[in-house]
Structures are given as structure tokens and as C-alpha cells.
Amino acid sequence: MISIEVIRKPILADLEAFDNFVADNFSAEGEMLQDMLTYALSSRGKGVRPILTMLAASMCGSTATTDDEQCGRERHCSKRTYLAAMLVEMIHTASLIHDDVLDGADERRGKPSVNAKWQSDTAIILGDYILARTMSLGMASAQYDLVSYVGSAMATLCEGEVLQSQHANRFDTTRNDYFDIIYRKTASLLGVAAALGALSVGASREEVDRMRKFGEAIGMAFQIQDDILDYNRQNNTGKPVNNDLREHKITLPLIEVMERETAERRAEIVASLRRCDVDEAAVDELQRVVDEGRGAEFASETMHAYLSRAMHLLAKYPESPYRAALMNLCTFIAERDK
Ligand code: FPP
Numbered sequence: 299m300i301s302i303e304v305i306r307k308p309i310l311a312d313l314e315a316f317d318n319f320v321a322d323n324f325s326a327e328g329e330m331l332q333d334m335l336t337y338a339l340s341s342r343g344k345g346v347r348p349i350l351t352m353l354a355a356s357m358c359g360s361t362a363t364t365d366d367e368q369c370g371r372e373r374h375c376s377k378r379t380y381l382a383a384m385l386v387e388m389i390h391t392a393s394l395i396h397d398d399v400l401d402g403a404d405e406r407r408g409k410p411s412v413n414a415k416w417q418s419d420t421a422i423i424l425g426d427y428i429l430a431r432t433m434s435l436g437m438a439s440a441q442y443d444l445v446s447y448v449g450s451a452m453a454t455l456c457e458g459e460v461l462q463s464q465h466a467n468r469f470d471t472t473r474n475d476y477f478d479i480i481y482r483k484t485a486s487l488l489g490v491a492a493a494l495g496a497l498s499v500g501a502s503r504e505e506v507d508r509m510r511k512f513g514e515a516i517g518m519a520f521q522i523q524d525d526i527l528d529y530n531r532q533n534n535t536g537k538p539v540n541n542d543l544r545e546h547k548i549t550l551p552l553i554e555v556m557e558r559e560t561a562e563r564r565a566e567i568v569a570s571l572r573r574c575d576v577d578e579a580a581v582d583e584l585q586r587v588v589d590e591g592r593g594a595e596f597a598s599e600t601m602h603a604y605l606s607r608a609m610h611l612l613a614k615y616p617e618s619p620y621r622a623a624l625m626n627l628c629t630f631i632a633e634r635d636k
């Protein structure tokens with residue numbers, strides 16, 4: 299089983315320097331805002347996006363290193379790469395704060411969500427504040443090529459979120475709708491994370507595009523695995539299981555089962571789904587439907603197809619510890635239970 303620590307290893311000093319870079323850039327006026335910001339920054343997740351940006355930068359760029367006096371290890375990335383990683387990571391952080399408000403979620407990564415701790419209206423302002431600070435830091439850096447990518451990524455995330463809620467209200471998500479939603483809400487930003495890594499080290503247009511495709515492919519796989527884990531009652535995500543059903547979200551494991559059912563049976567499944575926000579028996583019933591129809595196994599086949607595409611794109615690069623770590627990231631996405 300591949301651990302995230304193994305993937306982080308070739309860029310460990312950079313990841314430490316990156317955390318300091320973020321802490322130095324993100325501070326707020328006012329005690330309450332600062333407390334909320336500190337909470338949001340200290341509750342960040344595995345850091346898949348900054349890892350992706352820094353590994354892509356290290357793989358595509360020169361291997362010049364700097365000794366890090368503080369931790370005694372070698373750093374490979376420049377401040378421009380840290381800025382690229384920060385822009386992406388902070389947009390992601392803000393989007394999850396807003397997402398928990400929209401979903402009415404009380405927990406994120408096993409801890410109270412910002413809205414549970416400080417109420418939804420304040421959480422929205424914190425998300426807005428993080429977005430505003432992120433864009434203002436980007437503009438102040440005058441690295442407009444990086445900023446323009448993240449500006450359009452923000453718009454795509456919003457499109458994905460609106461599309462998702464439209465379908466959740468209509469109970470009519472098809473396979474194609476699902477792929478469109480997860481491309482916009484997750485894959486697009488992972489694509490930008492990888493592309494900006496390449497762009498930050500002056501890679502060619504072709505390489506930037508290739509890394510974007512790589513990030514998008516692992517992003518699709520990442521979200522499919524997230525949706526599979528939502529049906530796994532033994533998962534370690536720190537999020538309550540079956541939340542997608544309670545939020546009326548039709549995701550790939552359920553789509554796989556519905557596509558194999560008759561129209562009549564599909565209508566019964568939708569009728570149960572309509573009750574999932576208020577009726578735990580309906581949630582249990584649909585969990586059973588997905589288990590018996592092997593929805594997670596079928597969804598996992600699609601996830602592996604995206605990961606094969608991603609690995610195929612990496613095969614174009616010469617062997618290096620960074621390419622190996624990106625290969626391991628693909629395996630980690632498939633194996634993860636949190
Ligand atoms: C998590 O999905 C949510 C996202 C990946 C995107 C959320 C985007 C917005 C709320 C639009 C606002 C955008 C910006 C830039 C502020 P999920 O609910 O399926 O996953 P979860 O189970 O982790 O909550």
C-alpha cells in the first residue's frame with residue numbers, strides 16, 4: 299500500500315518551505331478572522347494539490363537544488379512554484395469552506411467544519427476573504443500567467459457546483475452529467491495544479507498542456523474514488539458515510555447500478571432517493587442496492603481507466619524520483635481510504 303509520505307519524500311523540504319510560505323502570506327486583521335483563518339489553514343488535508351504542483355515543476359524543470367539550512371535537506375522548487383501551489387491550494391480551501399455551507403456539513407476531515415464552529419454567514423465571509431487574499435497576492439506578484447489560470451478555474455468550480463445542485467433537485471443525473479460535474483468541480487483544478495507546476499518552471503506549451511491532461515485524469519479518478527468511499531462504511535475520510543445520498547447526489551456507484559436496472563426499478567430507486575434527507579431507512583436501502591449491484595466495483599473500473607490514461611502521459615518523461623512519485627500518486631488515489 300502506497301502512503302502519502304512516500305509520495306512527499308522527494309519534495310519534503312519544499313513542502314515544509316511551502317507551509318511557511320503560506321503562513322507568511324496569510325494573516326488577517328482582527329482576532330476572529332485570524333482565529334478562523336488559523337483554523338482553516340491548520341485543518342488542510344493531505345495537500346494533494348501542492349504535491350502535484352511541486353512534483354510537476356520538479357519533473358518538468360531543471361534539477362537545481364538549494365540547501366535548506368532550517369531542515370538540512372535540499373529544496374528543488376522556486377518561489378514562483380510555491381506561489382503557483384499556493385494559488386491553487388487556497389482556492390481549494392475556500393471552495394471547501396463554501397461547499398460545507400452549501401451542503402450543511404458539520405464535519406470536515408474529522409473536525410467541525412468552519413460553519414459548524416462559527417455559523418454559515420461567517421464561514422462564507424471567511425471563504426470570500428481567502429479568495430480575495432489569494433487573488434490579491436497573485437496580482438501583487440505580477441505573475442499574471444499563473445493568475446489567469448486560477449481565475450478561470452474558480453469560475454469552472456462554481457459552474458460545477460451549480461450544475462450539481464440543479465441535478466440533485468431534479469434527480470436526473472446521467473453518466474455524462476456526472477462526468478461533466480466532476481470534471482468542473484474537481485478535475486479542472488487538479489489539472490491547473492499540474493499545469494501551473496510545469497508553467498512555473500518555464501516548460502513548453504506542449505508540456506504544460508500534457509501536465510494539465512495528467513492532472514485532469516487523476517482529478518477524475520480522485521473524485522470517483524471519493525464517491526466510492528462515500529458508500530464505504532469502513533472508510534477513514536472523517537466525513538459521515540452516505541452523505542451523497544442524504545444530499546440527493548447521484549454519483550457513479552449508483553449510476554452504474556441504475557443503468558443496469560429496468561425503467562420501473564429506476565423509478566423506485568429515485569423514489570427512495572427523494573426520502574434520503576429525512577429517512578435513514580431509505581439511505582440503508584440504497585446502500586444495499588449499490589452493494590448488491592456491485593456499483594462500487596463498476597465505478598472502480600472507470601477510475602482505473604482514468605489512472606491508466608494518467609500513467610500513459612507520464613511515460614513520456616524520463617525516469618526520475620519525481621516521475622516515480624507521480625506514478626505512486628496514481629496508485630495512492632486508487633488505494634486510498636481517506
Ligand atoms: C467538494 O465536493 C466540493 C468541491 C470540490 C467544489 C466546491 C465548489 C464551490 C462550493 C464553488 C465555490 C468556488 C469557489 C472558488 C469558492 P463534495 O461535496 O462532493 O465533496 P465533500 O464530500 O468533500 O464535501
Ligand code: MG
Nearest residue numbers: 397398401403
Ligand atoms: Mg460537500
